[in-house]
Amino acid sequence: MTRVLRIAAAQMGPVNSAEPRRATVSRMMGLLDQAADDGCNLAVFPELALTTFFPRTYLADLHKADDFYEHDMPNADVQPLFDLARRRHIGFSLGYAEITTEGGAKHRYNSQILVDRDGLVAAKYRKVHLPGHADYRPDDPFQNLEKYYFEVGDLGFPVVNAFDGQVGMCICNDRRWPETYRMMGLKGVELIMLGYTTPIHNPRAEQSPELRMFQSRLCMQAGAYQNSTFVVGVAKAGREDGVDLMGGSCIIHPNGRVIAETKGVDDEIAVADCDLDDCLNGKAEEFNFERNRRPELYDGLLASHGSIR
Ligand code: CDT
Numbered sequence: 001m002t003r004v005l006r007i008a009a010a011q012m013g014p015v016n017s018a019e020p021r022r023a024t025v026s027r028m029m030g031l032l033d034q035a036a037d038d039g040c041n042l043a044v045f046p047e048l049a050l051t052t053f054f055p056r057t058y059l060a061d062l063h064k065a066d067d068f069y070e071h072d073m074p075n076a077d078v079q080p081l082f083d084l085a086r087r088r089h090i091g092f093s094l095g096y097a098e099i100t101t102e103g104g105a106k107h108r109y110n111s112q113i114l115v116d117r118d119g120l121v122a123a124k125y126r127k128v129h130l131p132g133h134a135d136y137r138p139d140d141p142f143q144n145l146e147k148y149y150f151e152v153g154d155l156g157f158p159v160v161n162a163f164d165g166q167v168g169m170c171i172c173n174d175r176r177w178p179e180t181y182r183m184m185g186l187k188g189v190e191l192i193m194l195g196y197t198t199p200i201h202n203p204r205a206e207q208s209p210e211l212r213m214f215q216s217r218l219c220m221q222a223g224a225y226q227n228s229t230f231v232v233g234v235a236k237a238g239r240e241d242g243v244d245l246m247g248g249s250c251i252i253h254p255n256g257r258v259i260a261e262t263k264g265v266d267d268e269i270a271v272a273d274c275d276l277d278d279c280l281n282g283k284a285e286e287f288n289f290e291r292n293r294r295p296e297l298y299d300g301l302l303a304s305h306g307s308i309r
Contacts, residue, residue, distance in 0.1 A: 003164045003276040005191070008035035008043040009232050010092075011249040013266035014240035017052045021077040024050055027267055028094075029084050036088035038271050041117070042163055046236035046249075047095035047127075047172045047195035048110065050078070053240060054097070055145045058136040065149065069099035069108060073121065086119030091163060095171060095195040097149070098126070110150045112169045112195060114162060123160040125169035126153025129177050142203045146173075159187035165276040172196040175233065176219045178226070185227030186289060190279040192229055194220075197236045200246045213248050217258070225256030228282025230274045237265035254279045 010031040015024050028045060035043040048054075054068045073096065074082045085092055091114065098111040110127035130152060132144025157180065159168040168184040168191070175194055184192060198216060200209040207215075216233070224231040230253065237247035250261040251272040260272035286292075 005042055005163055005165070005274045005276060006038070006040045006271060007191075007230075007232055007251060007274050008038065008040045008269040008271050009234045009249040009251055009260065009262065010035060010043040010045050011234055011247060011262045011266075011268050011270070012046050012049060012236050013238040014245070015049070015052050015236065016241050017054075019052075021050055025078055025081050028081055031267055031269055032081065032084055032090060032092060033088070034269055035271070036090045038269070040090060040269075040271060042091045042093070043269070044093045044193045044232045044234045045095065045195060046234045047112070047197045048097060049094055049195065049236065050096050053197045053236070053243075053245075055132065055149050056143050056241070056243060058143055058145060058148075060136070062149075066099065068149075069097040071099055073098070073113060082115060082119040085115055085117065089117045091115055091117050091122075093169060093193040093195075108150050109153055110146065110171055111153075112171055112193070114160070114167065114169060114193070116162060122162045123158055123167070123169065124155065125158060125171065126155050127171040127174060128153045128157070129173045129180070131173040142199075157183040157187075159184050159189045163191070165190040165279075167191045167193070170194045172198065175216070175223065178219075178223065181223035181227045181229070181231075185229065185287075188283070189227065189229045190276045191274065192223070192231045193234075194231070195234050195236070197240075198246045200244045209246065213246055216246065216248060217250070220250070221252055221256045221258070224252040224254055225282075226287060228254040228279045228287045230254060230276070230279070235262070235265075237262075254282050 095112045098109045114123040116122040130146040132146045134147035168189045174180045234249045247265040260270040
């Protein structure tokens, strides 16, 4: 028996602030159509796919940022993408800024959803590892205000049964944390979909674009291998509102190898056939958690700040 899913990493070029939501959605529809033409069952879009990466800009009145968030999902602007998915019988995963009102208070999350082949939302994830800072730093040439614009996700790391397998999601900075993969690995994940928006320069550290790309790949490949799962990492790339974002979207096999990747920094898909049964051997042997993990010796892992003696 095989469980082959043909997956498209649907990388997007920049989404500049001036671009209307509907124009962005129509670009995504172009990518989804391409993926469907290639026989894909599933396409994965980047983090905050519908807008510019607005946490790089400070708005003192948080409510003035409301237009960057989706109040409902789907909504009138993105409904055509959902309709296309249903018509072409292809699923997708999409990152977006979510605003919701609970108990009379507004909550904002950096979210990602999985939509099935009938155009229905099958799962949702809210980003846990928010990089950057919550305070505006006027002397800093580079703001990353994710902690200002978003709360830490409150849904944990769900793994759901979908597309014939065990499927989970995470978002951008989450990919740098082994806990992200292991939380899903312990639930038997076979496919992790993640979108990212990563500047090619880090002004706070002497890092070449090559080193930053290496680190991005390193953590995704290690996460795939150590949990015997496919990982699909998808970039929003190119020069967005004056900031250069890395591309390098890729599909990674449970053996840790990259099996498909994008070449440029614009709208582009990379496609691979992913047999979810390829996860089974690693889970049964080398990374048989039941047999080979030693949780009784990992006590301190829940300590927060390097305080283990
Ligand atoms: N979006 C996001 O999480 N980006 C971070 C950038 C950190 S920039 C120094 C990332 O980990 O890629």
